[in-house]
Amino acid sequence: xxxxxxxxxxxxxxxxxxxxxxxxxxxxxxxxxxxxxxxxxxxxxxxxxxxxxxxxxxxxxxxxxxxxxxxxxxxxxxxxxxxxxxxxxxxxxxxxxxxxxxxxxxxxxxxxxxxxxxxxxxxxxxxxxxxxxxxxxxxxxxxxxxxxxxxxxxxxxxxxxxxxxxxxxxxxxxxxxxxxxxxxxxxxxxxxxxxxxxxxxxxxxxxxxxxxxxxxxxxxxxxxxxxxxxxxxxxxxxxxxxxxxxxxxxxxxxxxxxxxxxxxxxxxxxxxxxxxxxxxxxxxxxxxxxxxxxxxxxxxxxxxxxxxxxxxxxxxxxxxxxxxxxxxxxxxxxxxxxxxxxxxxxxxxxxxxxxxxxxxxxxxxxxxxxxxxxxxxxxxxxxxxxxxxxxxxxxxxxxxxxxxxxxxxxxxxxxxxxxxxxxxxxxxxxxxxxxxxxxxxxxxxxxxxxxxxxxxxxxxxxxxxxxxxxxxxxxxxxxxxxxxxxxxxxxxxxxxxxxxxxxxxxxxxxxxxxxxxxxxxxxxxxxxxxxxxxxx
Amino acid sequence: xxxxxxxxxxxxxxxxxxxxxxxxxxxxxxxxxxxxxxxxxxxxxxxxxxxxxxxxxxxxxxxxxxxxxxxxxxxxxxxxxxxxxxxxxxxxxxxx
Amino acid sequence: xxxxxxxxxxxxxxxxxxxxxxxxxxxxxxxxxxxxxxxxxxxxxxxxxxxxxxxxxxxxxxxxxxxxxxxxxxxxxxxxxxxxxxxxxxxxxxxxxxxxxxxxxxxxxxxxxxxxxxxxxxxxxxxxxxxxxxxxxxxxxxxxxxxxxxxxxxxxxxxxxxxxxxxxxxxxxxxxxxxxxxxxxxxxxxxxxxxxxxxxxxxxxxxxxxxx
Numbered sequence: 001x002x003x004x005x006x007x008x009x010x011x012x013x014x015x016x017x018x019x020x021x022x023x024x025x026x027x028x029x030x031x032x033x034x035x036x037x038x039x040x041x042x043x044x045x046x047x048x049x050x051x052x053x054x055x056x057x058x059x060x061x062x063x064x065x066x067x068x069x070x071x072x073x074x075x076x077x078x079x080x081x082x083x084x085x086x087x088x089x090x091x092x093x094x095x096x097x098x099x100x101x102x103x104x105x106x107x108x109x110x111x112x113x114x115x116x117x118x119x120x121x122x123x124x125x126x127x128x129x130x131x132x133x134x135x136x137x138x139x140x141x142x143x144x145x146x147x148x149x150x151x152x153x154x155x156x157x158x159x160x161x162x163x164x165x166x167x168x169x170x171x172x173x174x175x176x177x178x179x180x181x182x183x184x185x186x187x188x189x190x191x192x193x194x195x196x197x198x199x200x201x202x203x204x205x206x207x208x209x210x211x212x213x214x215x216x217x218x219x220x221x222x223x224x225x226x227x228x229x230x231x232x233x234x235x236x237x238x239x240x241x242x243x244x245x246x247x248x249x250x251x252x253x254x255x256x257x258x259x260x261x262x263x264x265x266x267x268x269x270x271x272x273x274x275x276x277x278x279x280x281x282x283x284x285x286x287x288x289x290x291x292x293x294x295x296x297x298x299x300x301x302x303x304x305x306x307x308x309x310x311x312x313x314x315x316x317x318x319x320x321x322x323x324x325x326x327x328x329x330x331x332x333x334x335x336x337x338x339x340x341x342x343x344x345x346x347x348x349x350x351x352x353x354x355x356x357x358x359x360x361x362x363x364x365x366x367x368x369x370x371x372x373x374x375x376x377x378x379x380x381x382x383x384x385x386x387x388x389x390x391x392x393x394x395x396x397x398x399x400x401x402x403x404x405x406x407x408x409x410x411x412x413x414x415x416x417x418x419x420x421x422x423x424x425x426x427x428x429x430x431x432x433x434x435x436x437x438x439x440x441x442x443x444x445x446x447x448x449x450x451x452x453x454x455x456x457x458x459x460x461x462x463x464x465x466x467x468x469x470x471x472x473x474x475x476x477x478x479x480x481x482x483x484x485x486x487x488x489x490x491x492x493x494x495x496x497x498x499x500x501x502x503x504x505x506x507x508x509x510x511x512x513x514x515x516x517x518x519x520x521x522x523x524x525x526x527x528x529x530x531x532x533x534x535x536x
Numbered sequence: 537x538x539x540x541x542x543x544x545x546x547x548x549x550x551x552x553x554x555x556x557x558x559x560x561x562x563x564x565x566x567x568x569x570x571x572x573x574x575x576x577x578x579x580x581x582x583x584x585x586x587x588x589x590x591x592x593x594x595x596x597x598x599x600x601x602x603x604x605x606x607x608x609x610x611x612x613x614x615x616x617x618x619x620x621x622x623x624x625x626x627x628x629x630x631x632x
Numbered sequence: 633x634x635x636x637x638x639x640x641x642x643x644x645x646x647x648x649x650x651x652x653x654x655x656x657x658x659x660x661x662x663x664x665x666x667x668x669x670x671x672x673x674x675x676x677x678x679x680x681x682x683x684x685x686x687x688x689x690x691x692x693x694x695x696x697x698x699x700x701x702x703x704x705x706x707x708x709x710x711x712x713x714x715x716x717x718x719x720x721x722x723x724x725x726x727x728x729x730x731x732x733x734x735x736x737x738x739x740x741x742x743x744x745x746x747x748x749x750x751x752x753x754x755x756x757x758x759x760x761x762x763x764x765x766x767x768x769x770x771x772x773x774x775x776x777x778x779x780x781x782x783x784x785x786x787x788x789x790x791x792x793x794x795x796x797x798x799x800x801x802x803x804x805x806x807x808x809x810x811x812x813x814x815x816x817x818x819x820x821x822x823x824x825x826x827x828x829x830x831x832x833x834x835x836x837x838x839x840x841x842x843x844x
Binding site: 089111169173175177181182207208209211212215216218219226227229230236237241248316325 | 774
């Protein structure tokens with residue numbers, strides 16, 4: 001292939017703030033998202049730090065109960081809506097999807113830039129709500145507290161989340177249409193990298209679920225603004241209907257948060273074991289199955305409400321079923337690793353960490369799907385530990401893996417290998433120390449969202465806070481070495497990992513229009529040279 | 537969208553006529569008491585009208601397959617939400 | 633593009649048009665789920681409080697609602713004709729049909745405003761000024777909250793749709809939508825038809841459930 005123009009690429013072909021703030025280049029928009037979601041990750045992380053410090057002592061160390069409620073709400077809202085939901089789709093979906101399918105940009109570049117501005121507006125609105133005193137309802141905004149009784153900035157925060165939903169939808173529309181309509185010649189659906197399948201499934205969930213959250217928030221805002229009662233029992237309204245509508249989105253939302261991570265893991269495991277993925281079509285189908293089934297299980301968040309136990313049984317049964325496609329993926333990843341030529345680069349460490357931690361999180365989810373168990377551990381730290389194992393142990397590790405994998409492609413620089421590995425190790429250790437004790441705490445009965453706790457729980461809480469400090473330090477290191485790498489990192493070259501995939505055929509950083517020559521695809525993904533032991 | 541296969545003005549006019557007729561039937565049926573059936577009938581007729589608008593005015597009948605699938609998916613997903621939520625409310629037995 | 637099967641100019645335009653229309657449909661799916669969410673809530677509450685909702689519906693003006701339904705159905709018909717005109721390079725005709733549809737939008741909103749004023753005058757605005765005190769007043773108030781939110785959101789979409797139609801109508805006579813490049817005419821039309829479909833469901837639910 002013709003040597004790419006090494007002088008000019010998407011970062012240096014134009015300078016100045018206007019070339020960034022008015023860019024239509026999906027790669028630059030991915031970088032803009034990377035910077036903004038990192039800011040919100042730090043804010044959400046600071047809120048988490050405050051929560052963990054508060055819980056160092058049984059009586060509560062630093063905050064009043066009201067302040068504590070606002071702090072954990074801030075942590076949840078910022079982490080869910082401003083970090084996890086956009087994370088991989090908005091950063092790597094934007095940057096990598098066109099590259100992996102051989103396109104020169106997404107289908108609707110202006111819509112893409114618009115989605116980033118919507119995200120910023122949402123972020124500003126939510127920050128404003130926080131600075132003005134925050135919200136104390138929890139990120140779940142349950143009625144009638146949020147709609148009638150809470151004396152906090154529910155309206156602004158609700159509208160901010162509404163705007164963030166639009167940003168999410170705009171990204172999803174772009175990704176769906178791009179994958180359908182802009183694949184390079186020869187790139188049939190079953191030759192697509194699994195990252196693309198995952199992004200597609202995620203975008204489907206966003207399209208079908210987010211609007212329901214939007215209308216739910218509108219109803220709460222209307223109820224507060226006009227003093228009318230849609231979820232008010234005195235008017236014949238049902239607060240549990242809010243929960244039905246809220247969780248109709250928010251359960252699929254957790255799949256929005258994890259599916260992209262699973263897509264990344266498929267990329268990392270194949271690259272760093274130099275093997276074709278085991279069971280490609282099963283993994284692709286599982287992504288769609290998770291997206292579909294994930295819409296039918298929301299009632300498992302409501303087992304302890306007045307929801308009928310018969311409906312609960314249906315939701316419980318389908319919740320068991322939705323675990324199956326996830327398990328299929330885990331087995332297939334393990335089978336891919338088997339007899340692979342494994343190298344322990346930083347992205348691989350994150351992928352392996354994901355495998356173990358997501359499995360634990362997923363299994364504990366199965367425990368919770370059983371109504372009889374959930375009744376006892378609902379609203380305890382068992383739930384908190386369960387979802388953090390999936391969201392942080394799973395998704396954030398996948399995000400860090402993606403960042404460490406594609407950083408050389410995005411910046412053209414390598415980061416120092418040893419620091420990457422140290423940081424990954426600290427994150428793994430710190431994470432487990434933070435959250436494993438919380439399974440025990442929850443099982444022993446410590447409720448969540450309480451600013452204090454009985455004395456006998458202190459040892460485990462201190463352990464958890466200690467782990468959080470290590471985790472925080474582990475997250476801090478990449479800021480330092482990634483920044484260092486931009487100035488002093490070794491040039492990466494086109495393909496530092498020796499990976500397959502169209503994104504590795506072009507220069508790092510990529511040219512402005514991605515491919516200087518037309519792309520034609522003639523083989524499937526992960527076409528690593530087969531070893532004699534390879535059974536396929 | 538094949539430029540040789542547009543719907544004709546005649547087709548659109550027929551659809552419009554059907555829409556008006558179905559509106560009239562809806563209003564007519566509403567004046568009789570069929571109990572619970574009234575709202576089901578009204579919704580069924582509304583669904584037929586919506587299908588006519590979708591298939592003809594919105595040209596889904598002639599659209600690429602993906603458009604047809606997505607239009608169908610919206611209906612199916614709404615059905616999921618409404619049906620499962622009703623599964624709760626229909627099986628509650630509050631203490632009287 | 634690969635060198636073995638280079639598409640024609642017409643195929644490129646068609647591909648681009650189908651892509652743009654597909655994107656609008658994906659967006660309309662989100663709109664359907666948005667309205668579907670609150671319609672679902674309405675169904676649930678109608679199931680729980682059927683008598684009160686039917687009584688509340690009797691206070692609606694079936695005729696005004698019916699006229700509005702006719703207006704929207706008619707405007708949808710005109711928009712379909714307008715799109716048809718654009719498909720055959722008759723931009724000026726498209727503009728005429730679309731401008732009339734915009735007028736229909738104004739008519740719809742005008743009638744809606746009269747209805748709203750009427751409700752408020754009778755004390756049915758469910759805020760502080762609520763003054764209906766008959767049987768089932770709380771549940772009737774719930775009906776009115778849903779009524780105002782449903783029709784309010786629908787009205788907002790009527791405005792957006794009218795703006796889209798007007799924007800296309802301004803550009804259509806200049807010929808920019810000729811030769812197959814009519815994706816945005818189609819997209820504006822799709823949005824308008826969606827607005828029509830929402831009302832097709834709203835009219836019987838809000839106006840006719842108490843008619844028997």
